[in-house]
Amino acid sequence: MFVRIFLYKIKELTRMRSIVGWNFLFPLVLATAFYVGFGNLIKEDPDTFKTIDVGYVNTNSQDSPFSELLEELSKETDEHIQVLNVQSFKDEKSASKAMDDKKISGFYLENGDKINTVIKENGLASTTLNQIVRAYENAKFQLEEITTNHPEKIEQAIKLQSKDLNLMKEHNFGNNTSRYLQYFFALIAMSSLFSSWISTSMLNGICANISEGGKRFECAPANKLVAVAAGTLAGMLIQSVSNAIVVIYIQYVLNINIGIPLGETILITTIGSGIGIAAGTLIGSLLPNPKYHVVVPLLFSMTCSFFSGLMWDQIKQLIQYKCPIINKINPAALITDSLFIRATYGRTDTYIQNIIIMLSMIVGCLFISSICLRRRKYVSL
Amino acid sequence: MSVFKAVFKSIKSTFGNLILYFAIFTFFGNLSAKTIATTNETMFKESKVSVAIINNDESALSNGLVDYLKETQKVVNPRTDSLEDINENTRFGIYNYAVIIPEDFSEKLSNGDAENALEYISAGASTSEYLLTQKIDDYLKDVVIYLECGYSEQEAIDLTNKQMIKLEETKALVQSSTEEDHFSFFSGMYTFNAYSLMMILCTCISSALLFMKNPDVKNRISVSGMSFQKRNTAIITSVLLLGIILTLLCIVAVHILGFNYSSDKSIYYIINTFALMLIGIGMAYFITSITSSENIIAMLSNMLTLSMCFLCGVFVSTDLMSASVLKAAQFLPLYWYVSAVHYINDTPLGQIWGTTFATKISIEILFALIFFALGMIISRKKEQYAV
Numbered sequence: 001m002f003v004r005i006f007l008y009k010i011k012e013l014t015r016m017r018s019i020v021g022w023n024f025l026f027p028l029v030l031a032t033a034f035y036v037g038f039g040n041l042i043k044e045d046p047d048t049f050k051t052i053d054v055g056y057v058n059t060n061s062q063d064s065p066f067s068e069l070l071e072e073l074s075k076e077t078d079e080h081i082q083v084l085n086v087q088s089f090k091d092e093k094s095a096s097k098a099m100d101d102k103k104i105s106g107f108y109l110e111n112g113d114k115i116n117t118v119i120k121e122n123g124l125a126s127t128t129l130n131q132i133v134r135a136y137e138n139a140k141f142q143l144e145e146i147t148t149n150h151p152e153k154i155e156q157a158i159k160l161q162s163k164d165l166n167l168m169k170e171h172n173f174g175n176n177t178s179r180y181l182q183y184f185f186a187l188i189a190m191s192s193l194f195s196s197w198i199s200t201s202m203l204n205g206i207c208a209n210i211s212e213g214g215k216r217f218e219c220a221p222a223n224k225l226v227a228v229a230a231g232t233l234a235g236m237l238i239q240s241v242s243n244a245i246v247v248i249y250i251q252y253v254l255n256i257n258i259g260i261p262l263g264e265t266i267l268i269t270t271i272g273s274g275i276g277i278a279a280g281t282l283i284g285s286l287l288p289n290p291k292y293h294v295v296v297p298l299l300f301s302m303t304c305s306f307f308s309g310l311m312w313d314q315i316k317q318l319i320q321y322k323c324p325i326i327n328k329i330n331p332a333a334l335i336t337d338s339l340f341i342r343a344t345y346g347r348t349d350t351y352i353q354n355i356i357i358m359l360s361m362i363v364g365c366l367f368i369s370s371i372c373l374r375r376r377k378y379v380s381l
Numbered sequence: 382m383s384v385f386k387a388v389f390k391s392i393k394s395t396f397g398n399l400i401l402y403f404a405i406f407t408f409f410g411n412l413s414a415k416t417i418a419t420t421n422e423t424m425f426k427e428s429k430v431s432v433a434i435i436n437n438d439e440s441a442l443s444n445g446l447v448d449y450l451k452e453t454q455k456v457v458n459p460r461t462d463s464l465e466d467i468n469e470n471t472r473f474g475i476y477n478y479a480v481i482i483p484e485d486f487s488e489k490l491s492n493g494d495a496e497n498a499l500e501y502i503s504a505g506a507s508t509s510e511y512l513l514t515q516k517i518d519d520y521l522k523d524v525v526i527y528l529e530c531g532y533s534e535q536e537a538i539d540l541t542n543k544q545m546i547k548l549e550e551t552k553a554l555v556q557s558s559t560e561e562d563h564f565s566f567f568s569g570m571y572t573f574n575a576y577s578l579m580m581i582l583c584t585c586i587s588s589a590l591l592f593m594k595n596p597d598v599k600n601r602i603s604v605s606g607m608s609f610q611k612r613n614t615a616i617i618t619s620v621l622l623l624g625i626i627l628t629l630l631c632i633v634a635v636h637i638l639g640f641n642y643s644s645d646k647s648i649y650y651i652i653n654t655f656a657l658m659l660i661g662i663g664m665a666y667f668i669t670s671i672t673s674s675e676n677i678i679a680m681l682s683n684m685l686t687l688s689m690c691f692l693c694g695v696f697v698s699t700d701l702m703s704a705s706v707l708k709a710a711q712f713l714p715l716y717w718y719v720s721a722v723h724y725i726n727d728t729p730l731g732q733i734w735g736t737t738f739a740t741k742i743s744i745e746i747l748f749a750l751i752f753f754a755l756g757m758i759i760s761r762k763k764e765q766y767a768v
Contacts, residue, residue: 018676026684033688036706038697046701047507081506096556106553117553119425124508127428130553131512135519137551141544142523146530153530160526167521168514169497171464171481176505179472197676291394294676299401302683311576311687311696312409317473321460345465 001222002230009234012205013198018294023198023239027191027246034183035254042178042256051082052125055095055107058088066115069136070108083128092118105129177259177344182313182336184250184258188265189335190305191246192272195239196297199280202231203293208378210290228373232277239273240266259343268342271358272335276301278365279331285372301332308332334358384602384615388623391592398584399627406577406631411638414569418642425552430513431476433459433467440487442524445538449520449545450480454513468502477509478502480517491534495525520545566642568726570635571650575657575695575715576686578631582661583668583682585627586620590669591678620662628658646725649733653721656745660714663752670756670763689715699723714748717741 013019056070073083087104089095095107099120106119106129115133119126139161146157204210206228208218217227247265250256258265283296307330309316316333319326327333338354345351392399432454436443450456457476459467467479479502489498499521503510520541527537592598593616602612632651636644668681690696692706693715699707710716721741725733 018674018680021677022680026680029684030687030691033691036709037691038701040703041697041701045505045507047504049506049508049511079506081511083511099556118556119553120556122426122428122555124428124512126425126553128508128512128515130425130427130551131515134548134551135515138519138523138544138548141547142526145540145544146526150530150532157526157530160529161522165518165522165525166496167518167525168499168501171468171500171502173465173468176472179474179504182473294679295394295397298679299397303401306405306409311690312413314473314475315409317469317475320466321470321475340469341465344468348465350465 002226005222005227005230006234009202009231010238013201013235013238016201019198019201019238023191023194023242024245026194027187027242028249030187030190031184031246031250031254034187035250035256038180038183039254039256041180045178049081051085052106052128053085053087053104054129055089055098055104056086056110057090057092057095057107058110059091060110060112064110066108066110066136069132073132084132108133173344174346175259175344177340179313181256181258181343182309182316182340184256185336185339186305186308186310186313186316186332188243188246188250188269188339189272189308189332190301190310191243192239192269192335193276193279193301193304193332194242195235195273195276196280196283196301197294198235198239199232199277200284200293200297202235203281203284204290206231207284207288207373209288232281235277235280236270236273239276240270243269243273258339260339264342265339268335268338268355271355271362272331274362275331275335275358275365278362278369281369282365282372285369304330304332308336328357331358331361334361382615383605384607384612385619387598388589388593388616388619391589392585392623395584395588399581402577402580402584403630403634406573407634407638410570410573410577413573414566414639417564417569418566425555427453427552428509428512429453429455430478430509431455431457432478432480432513433457433470433476434480434482435459435462435467436482437484438482438486441534441538442487442490443482445524445542446480446482446517446520449542450517453516453545453549464502471502472504474504477504477507478513487534490521490525491528493525493529495521563726565646565726566639567635567644567646567650568722570639571654571722572695572719574631574635574654575693575718576690578628578654578657579661579664579686579689579715580682581627581631582624582658583665583686584679585623586662586665587669587678587682588675589620589623590666591673591675594669594673624658624662625655628654645730646733649725649738650722652742653718653725653745656721656742656749657718659749660718660745660752663749663756664714667752667756667759670759689713692716694719714745717744717748721745 056067058064058067070084070086074086076082087098089098089107092109095104095109095118098104099107099118105125106117108129109116109118115136117126117130117133119129142161143154143157147154205213206217207214244266247258247262247269251258251262279300280297283300284293287293287296306312307315307319307326310332316327316336319333327337334354334357338351338358341348341351341354432450434447434450434456436447447456459470459476459479461467461470464481470476471479481500481502483498483500486498489495499517501514501517503514523541523544524537527540528534532540632654636647664685665682668678668685671681672678692710693699693713694702694710695715699719702710707716721738724737724741
């Protein structure tokens with residue numbers, strides 16, 4: 001009987017146009033829109049340091065140490081960063097014109113001992129240009145100070161100033177997952193939670209107070225637990241297949257490297273589908289009115305997905321910073337976080353914790369649903 | 382009047398959705414607009430990098446560095462000791478940079494073994510990362526040089542701090558500033574409005590139109606004494622009025638949230654929003670003509686609106702998109718809405734009203750008409766073939 005109900009449920013669910021549209025088509029369309037919109041940003045981070053185009057006007061008759069500094073900053077460093085791209089101008093007017101034409105971000109005007117930084121707008125690039133002058137002046141002040149109080153150490157100071165002391169190092173986490181990949185993780189989470197209306201649709205067919213089919217089902221001499229289990233598993237299978245299609249589409253058709261072995265991604269999304277199914281069963285059992293069986297799961301999935309970063313990638317982290325408990329009870333955030341952690345750091349304690357919370361959610365929802373659904377008696381139908 | 386009332390009563394079931402989209406708009410739209418808003422300044426203002434510090438040393442040298450960063454940057458609480466969490470906070474822009482001062486920091490500096498004395502976490506090789514790394518490096522290098530040249534620890538800290546404060550006087554000169562150089566709060570809010578208003582309109586208008594398509598309702602209206610013309614006029618007027626009320630609701634929300642900001646260009650933003658309203662109503666009509674299933678309507682509304690928002694610069698700035706995507710996006714109505722918002726933002730007040738603005742608004746209205754026409758064709762064909 002289990003196999004028969006299981007197969008019939010699969011047939012029934014796959015014939016529902018809305019389920020095919022929401023669970024199979026919608027994630028693929030959205031993934032394509034993401035890819036077309038900002039797929040390029042995953043490979044080329046827009047925040048990466050870009051060489052600053054700057055002008056240089058020297059009104060003095062000879063080269064200064066500052067021009068040597070600019071020359072030094074125009075060379076590529078070991079980290080493949082070229083800080084400045086310097087263009088020399090005869091006078092301030094031509095440099096101003098180039099700045100207005102957006103050919104340069106600003107220019108240095110050296111007049112006598114004084115160096116002025118002229119910019120068009122405030123921002124990080126302008127602050128960086130100003131910082132270069134500050135660093136140059138700082139070195140001058142320091143040498144003056146040491147010449148006054150410790151003249152015997154002046155040579156050592158000059159030597160140290162010109163040396164790269166490597167005082168800082170960046171912490172290495174191994175993989176650096178792009179923040180734009182978060183949108184795709186949130187999309188996979190959304191797709192997983194869409195299984196919630198698979199279970200509400202399934203409940204429509206087994207509750208006597210909802211549909212004619214439900215009346216027939218309730219009075220049939222079949223084991224209800226077996227029937228519900230078969231229906232739930234059929235829904236989960238359909239959603240898992242849908243998730244697998246989305247993941248394969250992202251990874252192999254759109255060619256975006258998720259950074260997690262395919263099997264493990266499908267495993268995480270299958271657990272996510274389980275949450276969706278369990279949450280849908282809970283919604284269906286708590287809200288007997290079939291009118292809410294589409295709207296509430298839809299609101300549930302979209303709200304959870306929004307807070308996991310589907311429309312604004314920062315939101316999940318902002319919640320994590322201000323009130324992390326919300327991310328631990330939001331199933332979409334748990335799925336997104338598990339995928340992000342697995343892709344960036346591997347199987348950490350937080351990853352395992354997320355999986356355990358998701359599994360507990362499934363058990364919790366199904367337990368409450370079973371209490372609500374068991375041994376129902378209808379006074380009138 | 383009865384048709385009019387019926388249309389308004391029919392949207393009762395969408396109140397949940399309406400409140401949700403409105404809440405998203407007022408809360409997250411506001412937050413996002415405030416984050417990206419920049420002002421038009423004529424004085425040099427140094428960009429401050431938000432930095433989280435974990436000080437495991439608590440020595441005079443490490444405290445000196447912390448004081449320097451507090452004075453020159455925006456120091457925030459990391460709120461976690463987990464390096465992974467700190468990495469995610471920097472990666473997602475909660476703060477830009479994190480400095481981890483190890484326990485042996487001052488010992489290393491004093492012994493002259495200063496290589497890799499400090500660890501930092503940043504979101505890749507960005508401009509803010511370069512800037513702050515340079516600043517901290519300059520500071521530490523100064524301290525190290527003073528220590529190597531025979532100064533005491535306290536002298537090295539005091540001299541470096543004094544120098545750094547003196548250098549604050551070195552400021553760049555801002556030569557000129559145009560409207561294009563800043564992005565106003567209102568532009569941010571009205572850009573986000575594209576998503577919220579479209580979803581609100583699609584949900585409510587579709588619900589109202591669907592109600593009118595219900596065979597029972599349709600038959601009851603048909604047998605009433607109301608003429609065909611009067612009935613249709615009532616439906617069109619009520620749908621339009623509903624659209625206007627919902628649009629005004631969003632506009633009022635934007636202006637209440639932005640009462641602190643100057644709103645001299647409001648009239649143009651409002652004109653643009655009403656053009657968006659027509660697109661929203663048109664799209665709702667088009668979707669309702671395709672199907673009568675609430676579920677499929679919700680799916681199509683989400684699919685079309687979300688896809689357009691990602692492709693037309695509502696959620697992701699158009700500056701980050703490739704030229705080919707932007708060219709393709711010109712065939713979508715939200716592109717012209719967002720483009721009009723940017724145009725209003727970038728153009729001086731007196732020059733907004735002109736051919737460019739009128740063209741953008743006309744294209745939006747044209748898209749609305751296309752949606753209406755498509756909806757009418759589909760409805761007609763469905764009637765013709767009794768689908």
